[in-house]
Amino acid sequence: MTTTLQPVAAVHQQPEKAAATSNVDPVTGRVVTGDRPTGPLHLGHYLGTLANRVRLQEAGVPVIVIIADYQVITDRDETGPLRSRVRNLVAEYLAAGIDPDRSTIFPHSLVPALNQLMLPFLSLVTEAELHRNPTVKAEALAARRSLSGLLLTYPVHQAADILSLRGTVVPVGRDQLPHIELTRLIARRFNARYGAVFEEPVALLSAAPSVLGIDGARMSKTRGNTIPLGAGSDETAAMIRSARTDALRHITFDPIGRPQVANLLTIIGALTGTEPALVAEQIGAGGSAALKSLATEVINEALRGLRGRRLELLADPGYLDGVLLDGTARATATAVETLHSVQRAMGMDYLGEDVPASPPRVPGDASRRH
Numbered sequence: 001m002t003t004t005l006q007p008v009a010a011v012h013q014q015p016e017k018a019a020a021t022s023n024v025d026p027v028t029g030r031v032v033t034g035d036r037p038t039g040p041l042h043l044g045h046y047l048g049t050l051a052n053r054v055r056l057q058e059a060g061v062p063v064i065v066i067i068a069d070y071q072v073i074t075d076r077d078e079t080g081p082l083r084s085r086v087r088n089l090v091a092e093y094l095a096a097g098i099d100p101d102r103s104t105i106f107p108h109s110l111v112p113a114l115n116q117l118m119l120p121f122l123s124l125v126t127e128a129e130l131h132r133n134p135t136v137k138a139e140a141l142a143a144r145r146s147l148s149g150l151l152l153t154y155p156v157h158q159a160a161d162i163l164s165l166r167g168t169v170v171p172v173g174r175d176q177l178p179h180i181e182l183t184r185l186i187a188r189r190f191n192a193r194y195g196a197v198f199e200e201p202v203a204l205l206s207a208a209p210s211v212l213g214i215d216g217a218r219m220s221k222t223r224g225n226t227i228p229l230g231a232g233s234d235e236t237a238a239m240i241r242s243a244r245t246d247a248l249r250h251i252t253f254d255p256i257g258r259p260q261v262a263n264l265l266t267i268i269g270a271l272t273g274t275e276p277a278l279v280a281e282q283i284g285a286g287g288s289a290a291l292k293s294l295a296t297e298v299i300n301e302a303l304r305g306l307r308g309r310r311l312e313l314l315a316d317p318g319y320l321d322g323v324l325l326d327g328t329a330r331a332t333a334t335a336v337e338t339l340h341s342v343q344r345a346m347g348m349d350y351l352g353e354d355v356p357a358s359p360p361r362v363p364g365d366a367s368r369r370h
């Protein structure tokens with residue numbers, strides 16, 4: 001089903017430097033990207049990034065998916081029901097086509113060597129640069145609370161995620177572009193200060209880089225305006241029926257003037273491999289009712305297989321946990337190697353590399369402390 005999607009386009013904010021997934025070299029390319037375990041995945045994830053991850057995996061590129069569990073507490077006090085949310089994410093990745101034998105899935109809290117990069121990286125950016133990040137500003141506003149240190153600095157943590165795992169290509173939605181720019185800046189500054197250690201990764205946008213939710217704002221878990229990948233067919237139909245459109249009878253593709261109509265056309269286009277303007281022509285005078293009914297049909301059809309596999313996978317939580325443990329072991333090996341390169345470059349390897357990246361557990365240590 002993912003093979004019927006449109007080719008992806010665009011890197012960074014410079015569409016003229018457009019790059020397709022087919023431009024990614026399977027030998028030197030390495031995909032690193034991830035999601036917050038704040039709820040189930042939705043159509044925005046699928047069209048914005050997940051389909052591209054699967055496509056790149058199928059092209060032979062190593063794919064690493066990070067479950068950004070520490071980032072849950074950037075804009076809330078509680079971590080939430082992490083165990084079930086993380087298992088659900090893993091089930092949805094696998095159901096979408098991520099193959100745990102070829103790709104790596106792991107939560108970043110379990111890889112101390114990755115998290116250590118946060119300290120040198122924080123030294124490479126200024127407070128003013130962090131405050132200028134438009135996505136952080138929007139998220140702070142949406143969270144309706146004072147800006148926490150973690151919310152301000154999580155893009156640096158994201159740089160640690162990507163650079164620790166040696167990412168070169170980062171398939172993301174448009175909201176992530178400022179973060180990828182910061183990652184590139186950190187890589188550049190580190191290399192300039194300490195010598196070449198990092199490659200500057202590029203962002204990879206899809207044909208649907210900012211899918212809108214049923215209320216007309218960007219679809220996001222936090223906003224509660226999503227069409228979850230795991231929703232039932234009837235549920236999906238009801239959500240699409242309630243999606244905001246407009247009263248103009250003739251359907252046209254006009255992302256600026258008619259964003260909600262353009263959104264449904266983009267979703268249909270991305271899932272069927274058709275130009276959204278052509279979909280609009282086909283609907284013509286059918287109006288919003290015809291547009292919504294086509295959108296419902298296309299979404300339900302495209303996600304049918306994924307939904308079935310998701311339910312089967314959720315029935316085996318032991319397997320899902322095993323996928324995470326395997327992924328964590330693989331990610332740890334790369335992250336420890338990167339940390340050693342960083343410490344060597346910074347002259348912090350003065351006791352030699354036999355010093356472990358995380359302290360060994362000493363049996364009975366905890367009891368001695370009490």
Ligand code: ATP
Nearest residue numbers: 035036038044048172173209210211219220221222
């Ligand atoms: P939250 O509201 O908890 O932040 P979210 O829905 O924004 O959740 P994230 O986990 O923050 O999802 O995003 C994971 C990835 O999915 C990022 O690359 C992000 O750009 C992409 N993504 C999320 N929502 C959309 C969307 N509506 N359209 C396109 N891409 C999206």
Ligand code: MG
Nearest residue numbers: 036175220221
């Ligand atoms: Mg988000």
